[in-house]
Amino acid sequence: MIKIRELKFTYNGAEKPALHKINLTIEDGQFVLITGASGGGKSTLCRCFNGLVPHFYGGRISGKAEVQGLDILEHPPRELATKVGMVFQDPENQLVTTDVEREIAFGLENLGYPKNLIARRIEEALDTVGIARLRFARNNELSGGEMQKVAIASVLALHPEVLVLDEPTSELDPQSAEEVLRLLERLNDELGLTVILIEQRLDRVVHLVDRMLVMGGGEIIADGSPGEVMNGDSEGLGIGLPPVIRLMRELKSHNAALNGLPLTVKDARLRLQKVLQSVKTADFADAGESLKPILNMDKVWFSYGERAVLRNINLDIERGGFIAVMGRNASGKTTLVKQLNGLLKPSKGRVRLDGVDTRKSTVAELSRQVGYVFQNPNDHLFADTVEDEIAFSLRNRGADESEITKAVEGMLNEFELTHYRHSYPRNLSGGEKQRVALASVLVGEPEVIVLDEPTRGMDYVLKKKLVSYLDDYRRRGNTVIMVSHDVETIAECAERVVLLSEGRVVVEGSKREVLSKALLFSPQINRLAQALSGYGVADTTLTVDEMIEQIG
């Protein structure tokens, strides 16, 4: 059992406490989800469970926290390791050794266990997590999902009673994320392990957990079953509800026969089938006629050494369009978009920007027309202050100082960064860094903006703002190209979708053509619409608003 009373913690040098008056009891065997806006204290609270806060980070702490009967103030993480296992966000940076077997043995070796016991624990851990085939694999050759499973196995080998995971799926593709979450469900169900999980994507987890905590401003601002918490004021809590839940909340306000909240598509389908009476016929048209392409890829091949990563790509990207690029990990998505600003040049074929071959220009020259936002904001940040970071591109191209000041002020306001204008960008929180990175690219007003997985690990509020900004940006005649796994966001904002597999374009078309009736890439609402098509619901429905238009 975890018992926390009046816990307050402030990091060294910080003005405000990261945790404030936390009172929490977690019974053994519970599956607890912790969510909320970034900077709300989720990670800090989780690091209290195994004593990393305060022992590793230092700071001022008051109150009481007991984990499985041990006071965290008296027991450092190395002593709590057999009680609480912790898995972190970045799959690569938590692996210490070079291969899977040694990785699992690492903690057991530290505890000085006899070799025969270590051997037994390794076997158990490999089987429990289902990675026996990876036993002798080298860590740097594993996929992100496999690395996370190895990290889980390496803490399970210590036989902890509580497993804490800090956004373990945020860097994984949907399939790997699903596998990791199913594993957690099994560990909780079958082994009775207490699982505490931080996660932003509620649609992935709400149906798995017993309890949901929402954190904001260093406090627990909501606590209850997922149904109870999501029935309340979700906007006020700063959490993004899964589409089926948003739909049902909306419908419930007009239909008294609906009660409770469905946590899965199946649940929603069963509830709706009981009450569905009239359906208004709707025909969701795709965007109008095609406009002139701004970017054209003509028979593009690209290879790293002898390995072909892009194979014969033919693609026109229209001016003013919003294109999403989807596909499994390593399907060539990032390689494809890197061709658009010249970061990579085709091995064969041509990429033309406004009719001009990109081979004739440098990346720096192309950057005036094509902005590129990397997955990791750290790859963007070089300057000493946020203000300088945003001004960097304009200053680099020799813009007038008054023009720079005006543009920077605009961006600081737009991305709510005014307060941090003099801060060192790399000292900001993850969400804030992401905003600085976006502002630093968008300030140059490129005609095309390429974003590589911009919503990964983003909290709901920030994601909502980004989507609205990009939509506005596109309406001003610019083109948006977004690599993403986030089907729900794509269903909301994209116009066209390109689906890649093994370096080839498998499907390319309007989002409705690609996302509806698909098995893996359909948004929740479309999966619901497909099941309700017998009642007259259009099976091309993609969003909550479209569904309400028909059955609301």
Add this chain to the structure above:
Amino acid sequence: MRALSYRDKDTVIHALSPLAKLAWGGGLLVLSLIFNHPVYILILFLSIILMVKLAGVGREWASTLKFALWLGLSIIVINALFSYHGDHVLLTAPFRLPVVGQPVITLEAIAFGAVMALKLAVIISVFTLINLTIHPDDIMAVLLKMRLPYKSVLVTSLSTRFVPCLVEDMGRISDGYRTRGVQLDAGGWFRKLRNRAKITLALLSNSLDRAVQVAEAMEARAFGNGKKRVFYKDINISKMDAVTLGVGLLPLAAGIIVRVLGYGDYQYYPNLTAIQFGGWEWVMPAVMLLLLAAIVPLAFLKRRVDLD
């Protein structure tokens, strides 16, 4: 970068005890430093080729050799340009430089540079061979067996593990910089230096973040909890391994004796000494070659014993 890291392979060299390979490789490093004679250095190089071939890592070795070749060429050129010893002048510059006088290029300076370049190729090849055929964790285990402190060994092992990540970081950060409109190689040296410094700072900052994350993950898995650490995959030395270790050390021991006896030296200046092939002058290099290759039949024998 990752192409140059260890991969499991089913070869007799991979199956050899890491201790024996380290002893053999370490011996070769010392020998390349204590011998000056071109024939002896050539023998060291030939023995490396034999091991590389048997380990099936020719392609990876060739890529590092390319790097060694460029470095070697620059050694030859610099030595030829700045070392004016030697009687056989091949070229005389039509001008005089202050202090050093009239530059000349001599046959002896070129020969000396060439042998130094070959020594360098031997040294780089030894490191490549060790890197490609010994599991990094085994190197760590060997160092621990030699009673080096665990924490220092772990830090060294972690730093090498993150080198590929660092190279990837560097690529991404440079790309980030280029997409913000910076031409990394344009402008004067000051501008280039400033651009590189910014990238290095960003790289450093990323590495510090990574270091904190790794430390956190280690702490959470009971690192440094005061109990006596157990090494699950400790290196056990079988009798066979002890024999190969002994044989691995033989070239070093023999090489020292050969040097003490006065063989293996060579005068480059002022005239290249004639290479003698009579009597012991011939026997000594042959013995060295045999001793260097002696580990090979043992490697085959060890594999047979392992399979049995």
